[in-house]
């Protein structure tokens with residue numbers, strides 16, 4: 692069966708294909724870009740889980756195929772969890788990763804390392820055309836650097852240093868990031884659910 696990846700974020704698509712292919716799922720993974728006629732969903736939820744479900748249901752309804760969606764972001768302790776669900780549009784325009792990262796660094800200023808705790812959060816949702824839904828979550832704890840480092844990954848990866856590592860997420864290999872990331876944890880938790888509900 693066809694399984695729709697309900698995202699237009701290229702960084703997520705790359706990671707999801709790697710995470711899901713490790714599981715050897717029998718499904719054909721098709722990105723949302725294969726359905727350009729389906730309009731982007733308004734992310735009106737107030738939690739990652741709500742927004743992930745909105746995106747998954749929209750694609751499942753529009754395509755008639757099961758759909759999985761990711762809603763994710765960076766939650767900064769000293770900012771009471773911001774940017775959180777607003778991570779993709781923190782500096783205004785949607786998906787301007789560089790501007791988002793620069794604004795966040797400016798907001799933190801020279802706050803000392805012990806106050807630079809943050810985590811990445813991911814909600815992974817599955818929706819079936821009949822309305823069945825499941826959602827699971829993952830997180831990656833770390834601290835925020837004062838300056839970006841590394842060319843891998845996407846989004847805020849150059850400034851988040853995972854606990855127990857000396858590198859930023861953008862300095863990890865793709866496999867290293869997926870092994871510990873919020874997205875890796877959430878989608879690995881979704882795999883038995885996919886096997887159960889989709890066969």
Ligand code: ITT
Nearest residue numbers: 698699700761762763764765778779845846847848
């Ligand atoms: P879709 O809704 O089409 O999936 P999006 O980019 O709008 O794409 P989100 O609303 O979930 O997705 O926003 C996620 C943002 O959070 C993303 O743009 C990054 O800024 C940040 N983010 C999420 N996961 C990340 C990761 O693994 N590394 C770095 N930044 C990440």
